[in-house]
Amino acid sequence: MSEAVLSPVRIGRLSIAALGILALALGTLQSVVEPALPLLQRELGVSPSEGALVGNTLLVTGAVVAPVAGKLGDRYGGKSVLVRLMAVVSAGGLLAGLAPNLPVLLLGQVLQGVMVGALPLSFILVRKHLPTGESQLAIGVVMALFTGGGMVGTLFAGPIAEGLSWHWMFALPTIAIIAMTLVITRLMPHDPPVQADNRIDWPGMALLSGTLLAFMLGLVKVTGDGLPPLAIGAIAVAVAALATGWVAVERRAASPMVDLRMLAKPAIWHSCVLTLVITTSFGMVAFLLPQLFALPADGYGFGLNTTDIGLFLLPGAIAGAVSDSLGGVAARRFGLRAVLIGGAVVTVATVIALVSLHTAEWQLVVAKVLIAIGAGVGSTALLTRPPPPSRPGTPASPPACSW
Incomplete structure (x- = not known):
């Protein structure tokens, strides 16, 4: 070309x-x-x-x-x-x-x-x-x-x-x-702009940042500080207000960062739900495994230091790298929906299995490998979805932002 x-x-x-x-x-x-x-x-x-x-x-x-x-x-x-x-x-x-x-x-x-x-x-x-x-x-x-x-x-x-x-x-x-x-x-030589009129949704970026940060900080305060109901309600109202403002801006923007109108299509919101399941499961395991490895060995943990934790997490990192390269191939062969469902099933099953199978290091290593494969294949497959022809630079759905 x-x-x-x-x-x-x-x-x-x-x-x-x-x-x-x-x-x-x-x-x-x-x-x-x-x-x-x-x-x-x-x-x-x-x-x-x-x-x-x-x-x-x-x-x-x-x-x-x-x-x-x-x-x-x-x-x-x-x-x-x-x-x-x-x-x-x-x-x-x-x-x-x-x-x-x-x-x-x-x-x-x-x-x-x-x-x-x-x-x-x-x-x-x-x-x-x-x-x-x-x-x-x-x-x-x-x-x-x-x-x-x-x-x-x-x-x-x-x-x-x-x-x-x-x-x-x-x-x-x-x-x-x-x-x-x-x-x-x-x-590196300078490269001239190729789309000088390509507008950026700055208000949408600011509101989405505020919504996500408020939600995360609020979640930490609610779970860790034992806040009174009034404070919890205030946090919920603030997050809801920011989210509502972001949705309103995205619906009116000429070039939105996320095209929310695409959510009306069943294939898109199905992908949203499956992606939420995959990312939530992956995030839970990514947070919990280092905690379990580091807890004292006379309790629920294994008393490992940071170097040992890294060694036990390394197979999962390798599995994730390999699965990243396979996601697009799997999506072309089996279809995006099938790959996302498979990734969701693997990640959820891994989390459920960890509830009872966490008494040996190898069990946690296998869990990390499985969760990395499920999330890696699912995320890469999702990113292979082409954007709408009318908006080649705009993600079709929020999951496209979450990876």
Whole structure:
């Protein structure tokens, strides 16, 4: 395809290597929290419910940035947007690395969440500056390194946190991100905007961010602080008001970040329900397993340190990486609905089985592998759904934002 190369300036191997190493560092940064979560709770003196915010706040920003990252790249240029997003991620990583308390760490995690825009923006740059065959190879390399970064973070978070301190497990990947961003700024040619009139739904982004943050913080307060009914009601009203405002804005926006009208189609809302089941099950297991591994061995747990927790979680990270590559193939062969149902069945069955089967380490390892396979296949299959032709840059449904 002649339009695959939109710029006469080709990028060299150093530029592709910088994108790949950047993806590796980002994958590492986003994965260090899970094995170190019990350690972070001890060091910061917070409850498990508050500790759960450390991993989930990153997802809030990601859910908002994911639907619009490509639009931003088209409107302002992929390199320009990528460099600015990485500056935000770097600030978040440094904040997390220097955090003296939970609020500062949470702020760092919120800023790091914009990293989800790095992959689509990297793909934009590669496609603009390389022919089709070479661009596909480069995209595969970047994706593989991002996945590998997740394994690196899972494996080395413990040794870094215990050998140096937990601050360094955020700082080291951040240093690599800063270095690679500088290399990209220097070597990557500028790419002109291709859709200057591609409007961004800024009010929708702000309201969705507020809704998700209010819901998460409210959930932690309700479950952890024993709030009186009046305070619980006030939190519920605030979340409902923000959500209602977001829906109203999305329904009126000329270019919404999520096309809510698509929810009227049964296939879409069925996918929403199945995706909610998969993500909820996956989130429960991802939070509970490190807690069980870290609890004292004379109780319900196994008394493992952070390094050992990372080793036991590594098979699940590998299984998730493999299943990510199979989701699209499975969707084409069996259909999206069948794959989502299969993923939901596997994840729910795993959670139910864990209720009674959690007395041996191997049982938790198998549970992590199964939940990673179910969620990985389901999420990748969902992302293969093409957007509506009239809105090629707009997700068809909220699940497209949640992954």
